[in-house]
Amino acid sequence: MASKRKVRNLLALAVMSYLTHRPMHPYELSRTLRTNGDDRSIKFNHGSLYMVVGQLERAGFVAAQETSREGQRPERTVYALTDDGRREHAEWMRELVSEPQHEYPGFVAALSLIGALAPADVVELLQTRLARLQGQRAEIRALVDETVGNGVHPLFLVEEEYRIAQIDGEIGFVGDFLERIADPNADWRRTWDAMRAQTGEDPSQ
Amino acid sequence: MASKRKVRNLLALAVMSYLTHRPMHPYELSRTLRTNGDDRSIKFNHGSLYMVVGQLERAGFVAAQETSREGQRPERTVYALTDDGRREHAEWMRELVSEPQHEYPGFVAALSLIGALAPADVVELLQTRLARLQGQRAEIRALVDETVGNGVHPLFLVEEEYRIAQIDGEIGFVGDFLERIADPNADWRRTWDAMRAQTGEDPSQ
DNA sequence: GGGGTCATGTAATAGGTTACATGATTCT
DNA sequence: AGAATCATGTAACCTATTACATGACCCC
Numbered sequence: 001m002a003s004k005r006k007v008r009n010l011l012a013l014a015v016m017s018y019l020t021h022r023p024m025h026p027y028e029l030s031r032t033l034r035t036n037g038d039d040r041s042i043k044f045n046h047g048s049l050y051m052v053v054g055q056l057e058r059a060g061f062v063a064a065q066e067t068s069r070e071g072q073r074p075e076r077t078v079y080a081l082t083d084d085g086r087r088e089h090a091e092w093m094r095e096l097v098s099e100p101q102h103e104y105p106g107f108v109a110a111l112s113l114i115g116a117l118a119p120a121d122v123v124e125l126l127q128t129r130l131a132r133l134q135g136q137r138a139e140i141r142a143l144v145d146e147t148v149g150n151g152v153h154p155l156f157l158v159e160e161e162y163r164i165a166q167i168d169g170e171i172g173f174v175g176d177f178l179e180r181i182a183d184p185n186a187d188w189r190r191t192w193d194a195m196r197a198q199t200g201e202d203p204s205q
Numbered sequence: 206m207a208s209k210r211k212v213r214n215l216l217a218l219a220v221m222s223y224l225t226h227r228p229m230h231p232y233e234l235s236r237t238l239r240t241n242g243d244d245r246s247i248k249f250n251h252g253s254l255y256m257v258v259g260q261l262e263r264a265g266f267v268a269a270q271e272t273s274r275e276g277q278r279p280e281r282t283v284y285a286l287t288d289d290g291r292r293e294h295a296e297w298m299r300e301l302v303s304e305p306q307h308e309y310p311g312f313v314a315a316l317s318l319i320g321a322l323a324p325a326d327v328v329e330l331l332q333t334r335l336a337r338l339q340g341q342r343a344e345i346r347a348l349v350d351e352t353v354g355n356g357v358h359p360l361f362l363v364e365e366e367y368r369i370a371q372i373d374g375e376i377g378f379v380g381d382f383l384e385r386i387a388d389p390n391a392d393w394r395r396t397w398d399a400m401r402a403q404t405g406e407d408p409s410q
Numbered sequence: 411g412g413g414g415t416c417a418t419g420t421a422a423t424a425g426g427t428t429a430c431a432t433g434a435t436t437c438t
Numbered sequence: 439a440g441a442a443t444c445a446t447g448t449a450a451c452c453t454a455t456t457a458c459a460t461g462a463c464c465c466c
Contacts, residue, residue: 008453009453009454010309010311010314013314013315013318014314014317014318017318017321020321021404025418026418026419027417027418027419030417030418031417038317038318040317041309041313041314041316041317042309042313042314042317043309045454045455045456046418046419046455047419047420047454047455047456047457048453048454048455050418050419050420051453051454051455052454055453076417076418076419089321090321090322093315093318093319093321093322094322094326094330096311096312096314096315097312097315097319097322097327097330097331097334098330098331098333098334098337099333099334099337100312100334100337100338100341100375101310101311101312103308103310103311104215104246104247104248105306105308105310106215106301106306106308107301107302107305107306107367108246108247108364108367108368109215109218109219109246109247109301110218110298110301110302111246111363111364111367112219112243112245112246112247112364113218113219113222113243113298114298114302114363114364115360115361116222116225116294116295116298117295117298117299117302121299122302125299125302125303126302126303128303128304129302129303129304129305132303132304132305133305136305153393153396154393155320155393155396155397156320158316158319158382159313159316159317159319161378161381161382162312162313162316162375162378163313165374165375165377165378166371166374166375166378168374169370169371169373169374169375169377170305170367170370170371170374172370173366173367173370173371176366177363177366188358188359188360191358191360192360199226213425214425214426230446231446231447232445232446232447235445235446236445250426250427250428251427251446251447252426252427252428252429252447252448253425253426253427255446255447255448256425256426256427257426260425281445281446281447411466412465412466413464413465413466414463414464414465415462415463415464415465416461416462416463416464417460417461417462417463418459418460418461418462419458419459419460420457420458420459421456421457421458421459422455422456422457422458423454423455423456423457424453424454424455424456425452425453425454425455426451426452426453426454427450427451427452427453428449428450428451428452429448429449429450429451430447430448430449430450431446431447431448431449432445432446432447433444433445433446434443434444434445434446435442435443435444435445436441436442436443436444437440437441437442437443438439438440438441438442
Protein backbone atom coordinates (compact mmCIF):
# COMPACT_ATOMS: atom_id res chain seq x y z
CA MET A 1 0.00 0.00 0.00
CA ALA A 2 2.78 2.46 0.81
CA SER A 3 2.76 3.13 -2.92
CA LYS A 4 5.77 4.39 -4.82
CA ARG A 5 4.63 7.92 -5.42
CA LYS A 6 6.35 9.59 -8.31
CA VAL A 7 6.76 12.77 -6.26
CA ARG A 8 7.26 12.33 -2.53
CA ASN A 9 8.08 15.82 -1.32
CA LEU A 10 5.18 16.97 0.86
CA LEU A 11 5.47 20.43 -0.59
CA ALA A 12 4.01 18.92 -3.74
CA LEU A 13 0.95 17.91 -1.76
CA ALA A 14 0.38 21.49 -0.71
CA VAL A 15 0.87 22.70 -4.27
CA MET A 16 -1.70 20.26 -5.60
CA SER A 17 -4.01 21.22 -2.78
CA TYR A 18 -3.97 24.88 -3.74
CA LEU A 19 -4.25 24.13 -7.42
CA THR A 20 -7.46 22.26 -6.61
CA HIS A 21 -9.14 25.63 -6.24
CA ARG A 22 -7.70 27.46 -9.20
CA PRO A 23 -4.63 27.59 -11.44
CA MET A 24 -1.73 29.64 -10.17
CA HIS A 25 1.83 30.52 -11.05
CA PRO A 26 4.68 29.40 -8.79
CA TYR A 27 5.32 32.71 -7.17
CA GLU A 28 1.69 33.04 -6.21
CA LEU A 29 1.84 29.59 -4.67
CA SER A 30 4.89 30.63 -2.76
CA ARG A 31 3.15 33.72 -1.40
CA THR A 32 -0.01 31.87 -0.50
CA LEU A 33 1.83 29.14 1.36
CA ARG A 34 3.73 31.70 3.38
CA THR A 35 0.81 33.90 4.29
CA ASN A 36 -1.34 30.90 5.20
CA GLY A 37 1.35 29.75 7.57
CA ASP A 38 1.66 26.41 5.84
CA ASP A 39 5.39 26.71 6.26
CA ARG A 40 4.90 25.79 9.91
CA SER A 41 3.67 22.39 8.81
CA ILE A 42 5.52 21.73 5.57
CA LYS A 43 9.18 22.32 4.95
CA PHE A 44 9.36 25.06 2.44
CA ASN A 45 11.86 27.19 0.70
CA HIS A 46 11.63 29.26 -2.36
CA GLY A 47 13.99 27.15 -4.43
CA SER A 48 12.29 23.85 -3.71
CA LEU A 49 8.99 25.17 -4.91
CA TYR A 50 10.14 25.55 -8.50
CA MET A 51 11.74 22.16 -8.32
CA VAL A 52 8.56 20.56 -7.06
CA VAL A 53 6.43 22.21 -9.70
CA GLY A 54 8.83 20.87 -12.31
CA GLN A 55 8.54 17.36 -10.88
CA LEU A 56 4.76 17.58 -10.84
CA GLU A 57 4.77 18.68 -14.45
CA ARG A 58 7.01 15.83 -15.57
CA ALA A 59 4.79 13.42 -13.64
CA GLY A 60 1.73 14.76 -15.44
CA PHE A 61 -0.01 16.01 -12.31
CA VAL A 62 0.02 19.65 -13.35
CA ALA A 63 0.21 21.31 -16.76
CA ALA A 64 1.34 24.75 -17.85
CA GLN A 65 -1.77 26.55 -18.89
CA GLU A 66 -0.76 29.95 -20.14
CA THR A 67 1.92 32.45 -19.63
CA SER A 68 0.58 35.79 -18.58
CA ARG A 69 2.22 39.12 -18.18
CA GLU A 70 1.05 41.86 -15.88
CA GLY A 71 2.45 45.33 -16.00
CA GLN A 72 6.12 45.20 -16.82
CA ARG A 73 6.84 42.20 -14.56
CA PRO A 74 8.50 39.15 -16.04
CA GLU A 75 6.34 36.53 -17.65
CA ARG A 76 4.86 33.91 -15.39
CA THR A 77 3.73 30.44 -16.21
CA VAL A 78 0.37 29.49 -14.75
CA TYR A 79 -0.12 25.84 -13.86
CA ALA A 80 -3.36 23.91 -13.54
CA LEU A 81 -4.05 20.57 -11.88
CA THR A 82 -4.73 17.71 -14.30
CA ASP A 83 -7.23 14.93 -13.67
CA ASP A 84 -4.37 12.65 -12.76
CA GLY A 85 -3.18 15.29 -10.35
CA ARG A 86 -6.57 15.50 -8.72
CA ARG A 87 -6.63 11.74 -8.25
CA GLU A 88 -3.09 11.65 -6.92
CA HIS A 89 -3.81 14.41 -4.48
CA ALA A 90 -6.90 12.75 -3.03
CA GLU A 91 -5.23 9.37 -2.79
CA TRP A 92 -2.12 10.74 -1.15
CA MET A 93 -4.15 12.69 1.40
CA ARG A 94 -6.15 9.61 2.26
CA GLU A 95 -3.00 7.60 2.70
CA LEU A 96 -1.41 10.17 4.96
CA VAL A 97 -4.48 10.36 7.15
CA SER A 98 -5.15 6.66 7.42
CA GLU A 99 -1.65 5.16 7.55
CA PRO A 100 0.78 6.14 10.29
CA GLN A 101 4.26 6.37 8.82
CA HIS A 102 7.51 5.42 10.47
CA GLU A 103 9.55 8.58 10.91
CA TYR A 104 12.94 9.46 12.36
CA PRO A 105 12.92 12.43 14.70
CA GLY A 106 16.22 13.64 16.07
CA PHE A 107 15.26 13.00 19.67
CA VAL A 108 14.68 9.31 18.96
CA ALA A 109 18.13 9.04 17.44
CA ALA A 110 19.65 10.71 20.47
CA LEU A 111 17.72 8.49 22.87
CA SER A 112 18.90 5.38 21.11
CA LEU A 113 22.50 6.50 21.68
CA ILE A 114 21.97 8.11 25.05
CA GLY A 115 24.29 5.69 26.83
CA ALA A 116 27.17 7.70 25.47
CA LEU A 117 26.40 10.57 27.82
CA ALA A 118 26.86 10.61 31.57
CA PRO A 119 23.55 10.22 33.41
CA ALA A 120 24.17 13.21 35.64
CA ASP A 121 24.57 15.32 32.52
CA VAL A 122 21.49 13.90 30.93
CA VAL A 123 19.43 14.92 33.92
CA GLU A 124 20.43 18.51 33.38
CA LEU A 125 19.91 18.41 29.64
CA LEU A 126 16.46 16.90 30.03
CA GLN A 127 15.48 19.58 32.49
CA THR A 128 16.44 22.16 29.92
CA ARG A 129 14.43 20.34 27.31
CA LEU A 130 11.44 20.23 29.60
CA ALA A 131 11.51 23.98 30.09
CA ARG A 132 11.77 24.56 26.35
CA LEU A 133 8.94 22.17 25.61
CA GLN A 134 6.76 24.09 27.98
CA GLY A 135 7.77 27.30 26.25
CA GLN A 136 6.87 25.91 22.84
CA ARG A 137 3.58 24.66 24.10
CA ALA A 138 2.73 28.11 25.42
CA GLU A 139 3.72 29.74 22.13
CA ILE A 140 1.53 27.45 20.10
CA ARG A 141 -1.37 27.87 22.47
CA ALA A 142 -1.00 31.65 22.24
CA LEU A 143 -0.89 31.56 18.47
CA VAL A 144 -4.00 29.42 18.31
CA ASP A 145 -5.88 31.54 20.81
CA GLU A 146 -5.01 34.71 19.02
CA THR A 147 -6.03 33.36 15.63
CA VAL A 148 -9.27 31.98 16.99
CA GLY A 149 -9.82 35.33 18.68
CA ASN A 150 -9.65 36.89 15.23
CA GLY A 151 -12.60 34.79 14.18
CA VAL A 152 -10.89 31.82 12.53
CA HIS A 153 -12.56 28.51 13.33
CA PRO A 154 -10.24 26.14 15.27
CA LEU A 155 -10.78 23.52 12.60
CA PHE A 156 -8.26 25.42 10.49
CA LEU A 157 -5.64 25.04 13.18
CA VAL A 158 -6.16 21.42 14.00
CA GLU A 159 -2.56 20.59 13.11
CA GLU A 160 -1.46 22.87 15.94
CA GLU A 161 -3.68 20.97 18.35
CA TYR A 162 -1.91 17.86 17.20
CA ARG A 163 1.46 19.40 17.89
CA ILE A 164 0.33 20.26 21.39
CA ALA A 165 -0.79 16.69 21.95
CA GLN A 166 2.63 15.46 20.81
CA ILE A 167 4.40 17.94 23.05
CA ASP A 168 2.30 16.83 25.99
CA GLY A 169 3.20 13.24 25.31
CA GLU A 170 6.83 14.20 25.19
CA ILE A 171 6.64 16.21 28.39
CA GLY A 172 5.16 13.18 30.11
CA PHE A 173 7.89 10.92 28.81
CA VAL A 174 10.71 13.22 29.77
CA GLY A 175 9.26 13.62 33.24
CA ASP A 176 9.10 9.85 33.71
CA PHE A 177 12.59 9.37 32.38
CA LEU A 178 13.93 12.02 34.72
CA GLU A 179 12.34 10.34 37.69
CA ARG A 180 14.03 7.10 36.78
CA ILE A 181 17.52 8.55 36.58
CA ALA A 182 17.57 11.62 38.82
CA ASP A 183 18.18 9.69 42.02
CA PRO A 184 21.77 8.34 41.99
CA ASN A 185 20.57 5.19 43.70
CA ALA A 186 17.71 4.46 41.35
CA ASP A 187 17.87 1.18 39.46
CA TRP A 188 18.22 2.77 36.04
CA ARG A 189 20.87 5.13 37.22
CA ARG A 190 22.99 2.35 38.66
CA THR A 191 22.69 0.25 35.55
CA TRP A 192 23.74 3.21 33.49
CA ASP A 193 26.75 4.02 35.65
CA ALA A 194 27.80 0.38 35.65
CA MET A 195 27.65 0.17 31.88
CA ARG A 196 29.75 3.25 31.46
CA ALA A 197 32.30 1.99 33.94
CA GLN A 198 32.58 -1.20 31.87
CA THR A 199 33.21 0.54 28.58
CA GLY A 200 35.64 2.82 30.31
CA GLU A 201 34.02 6.19 29.80
CA ASP A 202 35.22 9.28 31.51
CA PRO A 203 32.50 9.75 34.15
CA SER A 204 32.72 13.53 33.94
CA GLN A 205 31.64 13.74 30.33
CA MET B 206 22.83 27.09 19.78
CA ALA B 207 21.45 25.58 16.61
CA SER B 208 24.93 25.52 15.15
CA LYS B 209 25.64 24.90 11.48
CA ARG B 210 26.99 21.41 11.80
CA LYS B 211 29.24 20.39 8.96
CA VAL B 212 27.54 17.00 8.78
CA ARG B 213 23.86 16.93 9.60
CA ASN B 214 22.80 13.40 8.71
CA LEU B 215 21.91 11.60 11.94
CA LEU B 216 23.53 8.45 10.64
CA ALA B 217 26.80 10.28 11.20
CA LEU B 218 25.93 10.62 14.86
CA ALA B 219 25.53 6.88 15.18
CA VAL B 220 28.79 6.30 13.35
CA MET B 221 30.67 8.61 15.68
CA SER B 222 28.96 6.96 18.62
CA TYR B 223 30.25 3.54 17.67
CA LEU B 224 33.69 4.82 16.84
CA THR B 225 33.85 6.17 20.38
CA HIS B 226 34.46 2.60 21.54
CA ARG B 227 36.90 1.44 18.93
CA PRO B 228 37.92 1.99 15.30
CA MET B 229 35.93 0.09 12.70
CA HIS B 230 35.60 -0.23 8.96
CA PRO B 231 32.38 0.84 7.25
CA TYR B 232 31.00 -2.58 6.68
CA GLU B 233 31.42 -3.47 10.31
CA LEU B 234 29.56 -0.29 11.24
CA SER B 235 26.83 -1.29 8.87
CA ARG B 236 26.51 -4.71 10.46
CA THR B 237 26.59 -3.39 13.98
CA LEU B 238 23.92 -0.78 13.32
CA ARG B 239 21.65 -3.39 11.83
CA THR B 240 22.06 -6.02 14.50
CA ASN B 241 21.65 -3.47 17.28
CA GLY B 242 18.38 -2.40 15.76
CA ASP B 243 19.52 1.18 15.41
CA ASP B 244 17.85 1.22 12.04
CA ARG B 245 14.53 1.52 13.85
CA SER B 246 15.62 4.89 15.15
CA ILE B 247 17.91 6.25 12.45
CA LYS B 248 17.28 6.16 8.74
CA PHE B 249 19.84 3.88 7.33
CA ASN B 250 20.80 2.34 4.09
CA HIS B 251 23.95 0.74 2.97
CA GLY B 252 24.79 3.39 0.39
CA SER B 253 24.39 6.36 2.72
CA LEU B 254 26.81 4.88 5.20
CA TYR B 255 29.79 5.16 2.87
CA MET B 256 28.69 8.67 1.96
CA VAL B 257 28.46 9.69 5.59
CA VAL B 258 31.85 8.24 6.44
CA GLY B 259 33.27 10.22 3.55
CA GLN B 260 31.68 13.41 4.85
CA LEU B 261 32.99 12.77 8.33
CA GLU B 262 36.47 12.25 6.96
CA ARG B 263 36.41 15.48 4.95
CA ALA B 264 35.15 17.30 8.03
CA GLY B 265 38.04 15.91 10.07
CA PHE B 266 35.87 14.01 12.53
CA VAL B 267 37.22 10.60 11.59
CA ALA B 268 40.50 9.51 10.03
CA ALA B 269 41.48 6.45 8.06
CA GLN B 270 43.74 4.48 10.34
CA GLU B 271 44.91 1.46 8.44
CA THR B 272 43.75 -0.77 5.70
CA SER B 273 43.62 -4.34 6.76
CA ARG B 274 43.05 -7.50 4.83
CA GLU B 275 41.59 -10.66 6.27
CA GLY B 276 41.56 -13.91 4.34
CA GLN B 277 40.96 -13.28 0.68
CA ARG B 278 38.34 -10.59 1.27
CA PRO B 279 38.79 -7.16 -0.29
CA GLU B 280 40.78 -4.60 1.59
CA ARG B 281 38.96 -2.56 4.16
CA THR B 282 39.73 0.86 5.49
CA VAL B 283 39.46 1.19 9.24
CA TYR B 284 38.41 4.59 10.58
CA ALA B 285 39.03 6.07 14.01
CA LEU B 286 37.39 9.02 15.71
CA THR B 287 39.57 12.10 16.00
CA ASP B 288 39.56 14.46 18.97
CA ASP B 289 37.47 16.88 16.97
CA GLY B 290 35.09 14.06 16.26
CA ARG B 291 34.78 13.22 19.92
CA ARG B 292 33.98 16.83 20.73
CA GLU B 293 31.49 17.12 17.88
CA HIS B 294 29.77 13.94 18.93
CA ALA B 295 29.31 15.01 22.55
CA GLU B 296 28.16 18.47 21.60
CA TRP B 297 25.67 17.22 19.04
CA MET B 298 24.21 14.70 21.46
CA ARG B 299 23.79 17.38 24.09
CA GLU B 300 22.07 19.63 21.61
CA LEU B 301 19.68 16.93 20.48
CA VAL B 302 18.73 16.08 24.03
CA SER B 303 18.32 19.60 25.32
CA GLU B 304 16.81 21.42 22.32
CA PRO B 305 13.52 20.30 20.83
CA GLN B 306 13.69 20.67 17.05
CA HIS B 307 10.94 21.72 14.73
CA GLU B 308 10.14 18.76 12.50
CA TYR B 309 7.72 18.05 9.67
CA PRO B 310 5.87 14.75 10.01
CA GLY B 311 3.56 13.72 7.22
CA PHE B 312 0.48 13.66 9.39
CA VAL B 313 0.94 17.34 10.27
CA ALA B 314 1.11 18.21 6.59
CA ALA B 315 -2.06 16.26 5.92
CA LEU B 316 -3.86 17.87 8.87
CA SER B 317 -2.97 21.33 7.67
CA LEU B 318 -4.63 20.53 4.33
CA ILE B 319 -7.40 18.38 5.70
CA GLY B 320 -10.13 20.72 4.49
CA ALA B 321 -9.66 19.26 1.03
CA LEU B 322 -11.26 16.00 2.11
CA ALA B 323 -14.91 15.43 2.92
CA PRO B 324 -15.49 15.17 6.67
CA ALA B 325 -17.49 11.97 6.39
CA ASP B 326 -14.49 10.41 4.66
CA VAL B 327 -12.08 11.72 7.21
CA VAL B 328 -14.04 10.04 9.97
CA GLU B 329 -13.51 6.71 8.31
CA LEU B 330 -9.86 7.32 7.58
CA LEU B 331 -9.17 8.38 11.14
CA GLN B 332 -10.85 5.26 12.46
CA THR B 333 -8.52 3.22 10.31
CA ARG B 334 -5.57 5.20 11.60
CA LEU B 335 -6.66 4.64 15.15
CA ALA B 336 -6.73 0.90 14.67
CA ARG B 337 -3.29 0.93 13.11
CA LEU B 338 -1.87 3.08 15.86
CA GLN B 339 -3.12 0.60 18.38
CA GLY B 340 -1.51 -2.18 16.38
CA GLN B 341 1.83 -0.39 16.29
CA ARG B 342 1.66 0.28 19.97
CA ALA B 343 1.11 -3.39 20.67
CA GLU B 344 4.00 -4.38 18.41
CA ILE B 345 6.40 -2.04 20.13
CA ARG B 346 5.26 -3.13 23.54
CA ALA B 347 5.74 -6.77 22.56
CA LEU B 348 9.21 -6.08 21.21
CA VAL B 349 10.22 -4.29 24.39
CA ASP B 350 8.78 -6.97 26.63
CA GLU B 351 10.48 -9.72 24.74
CA THR B 352 13.84 -7.98 24.79
CA VAL B 353 13.56 -7.18 28.46
CA GLY B 354 12.53 -10.79 29.03
CA ASN B 355 15.87 -11.78 27.49
CA GLY B 356 17.64 -9.87 30.20
CA VAL B 357 18.26 -6.52 28.52
CA HIS B 358 17.74 -3.57 30.82
CA PRO B 359 14.86 -1.30 29.69
CA LEU B 360 17.26 1.63 29.70
CA PHE B 361 18.55 0.36 26.37
CA LEU B 362 15.09 0.61 24.88
CA VAL B 363 14.12 3.97 26.18
CA GLU B 364 13.61 5.31 22.67
CA GLU B 365 10.84 2.76 22.23
CA GLU B 366 9.16 4.02 25.39
CA TYR B 367 9.28 7.45 23.84
CA ARG B 368 7.64 6.19 20.70
CA ILE B 369 4.87 4.69 22.77
CA ALA B 370 4.35 7.99 24.55
CA GLN B 371 4.09 9.73 21.18
CA ILE B 372 1.65 7.15 19.88
CA ASP B 373 -0.46 7.56 22.99
CA GLY B 374 -0.54 11.30 22.48
CA GLU B 375 -1.59 10.75 18.89
CA ILE B 376 -4.29 8.28 19.84
CA GLY B 377 -5.69 10.82 22.24
CA PHE B 378 -5.67 13.54 19.63
CA VAL B 379 -7.30 11.42 16.96
CA GLY B 380 -9.99 10.34 19.41
CA ASP B 381 -10.78 13.95 20.28
CA PHE B 382 -10.80 15.01 16.67
CA LEU B 383 -13.17 12.19 15.79
CA GLU B 384 -15.56 13.20 18.52
CA ARG B 385 -15.66 16.71 17.14
CA ILE B 386 -16.54 15.71 13.61
CA ALA B 387 -18.30 12.36 13.83
CA ASP B 388 -21.70 13.82 14.62
CA PRO B 389 -23.08 15.53 11.46
CA ASN B 390 -24.58 18.23 13.63
CA ALA B 391 -21.47 19.01 15.62
CA ASP B 392 -20.13 22.54 15.35
CA TRP B 393 -16.89 21.55 13.64
CA ARG B 394 -18.66 19.33 11.22
CA ARG B 395 -21.06 22.06 10.13
CA THR B 396 -18.26 24.57 9.69
CA TRP B 397 -16.40 22.10 7.59
CA ASP B 398 -19.38 21.29 5.39
CA ALA B 399 -20.14 24.98 4.96
CA MET B 400 -16.58 25.76 3.89
CA ARG B 401 -16.60 23.02 1.32
CA ALA B 402 -19.95 24.14 -0.03
CA GLN B 403 -18.46 27.62 -0.50
CA THR B 404 -15.43 26.49 -2.43
CA GLY B 405 -17.64 24.23 -4.49
CA GLU B 406 -16.20 20.84 -3.66
CA ASP B 407 -17.88 17.67 -4.73
CA PRO B 408 -19.37 16.52 -1.40
CA SER B 409 -18.86 12.86 -2.25
CA GLN B 410 -15.12 13.04 -2.44
C1' DG C 411 17.22 59.46 -8.26
C1' DG C 412 19.51 56.15 -5.43
C1' DG C 413 18.84 52.42 -1.89
C1' DG C 414 15.92 49.01 -0.22
C1' DT C 415 12.82 45.39 -0.86
C1' DC C 416 9.42 42.84 -3.87
C1' DA C 417 8.78 39.78 -7.68
C1' DT C 418 10.44 36.09 -10.35
C1' DG C 419 13.24 32.75 -11.76
C1' DT C 420 17.76 29.89 -13.04
C1' DA C 421 22.09 27.73 -12.03
C1' DA C 422 25.56 25.63 -9.15
C1' DT C 423 26.41 22.62 -5.53
C1' DA C 424 25.79 19.40 -2.08
C1' DG C 425 23.15 15.50 -0.22
C1' DG C 426 20.99 10.94 -0.49
C1' DT C 427 19.12 6.67 -2.80
C1' DT C 428 19.28 3.00 -6.03
C1' DA C 429 21.54 0.23 -9.01
C1' DC C 430 25.48 -2.17 -10.30
C1' DA C 431 29.71 -5.01 -9.64
C1' DT C 432 32.58 -8.71 -7.94
C1' DG C 433 35.02 -12.08 -5.21
C1' DA C 434 34.15 -15.31 -1.02
C1' DT C 435 31.58 -18.49 1.61
C1' DT C 436 28.09 -21.66 2.50
C1' DC C 437 24.49 -24.77 1.42
C1' DT C 438 22.49 -28.80 -1.04
C1' DA D 439 29.52 -28.00 -8.79
C1' DG D 440 25.93 -24.66 -9.15
C1' DA D 441 22.84 -21.55 -6.46
C1' DA D 442 22.25 -18.57 -2.94
C1' DT D 443 23.86 -15.34 0.11
C1' DC D 444 27.49 -12.57 2.45
C1' DA D 445 30.90 -9.06 2.21
C1' DT D 446 32.41 -4.86 0.28
C1' DG D 447 32.44 -1.06 -2.30
C1' DT D 448 31.67 2.38 -6.45
C1' DA D 449 28.95 4.86 -9.74
C1' DA D 450 24.87 6.90 -11.66
C1' DC D 451 21.09 9.23 -10.82
C1' DC D 452 17.73 11.93 -8.46
C1' DT D 453 16.48 15.55 -4.78
C1' DA D 454 17.02 19.49 -2.20
C1' DT D 455 19.34 23.74 -0.70
C1' DT D 456 22.03 27.91 -1.59
C1' DA D 457 23.63 31.27 -4.33
C1' DC D 458 23.12 34.26 -8.06
C1' DA D 459 20.65 37.40 -11.29
C1' DT D 460 17.66 41.07 -12.82
C1' DG D 461 13.97 44.25 -13.57
C1' DA D 462 10.07 46.76 -11.04
C1' DC D 463 8.16 49.39 -7.40
C1' DC D 464 8.30 52.37 -3.39
C1' DC D 465 10.19 55.53 -0.05
C1' DC D 466 12.76 59.63 1.30
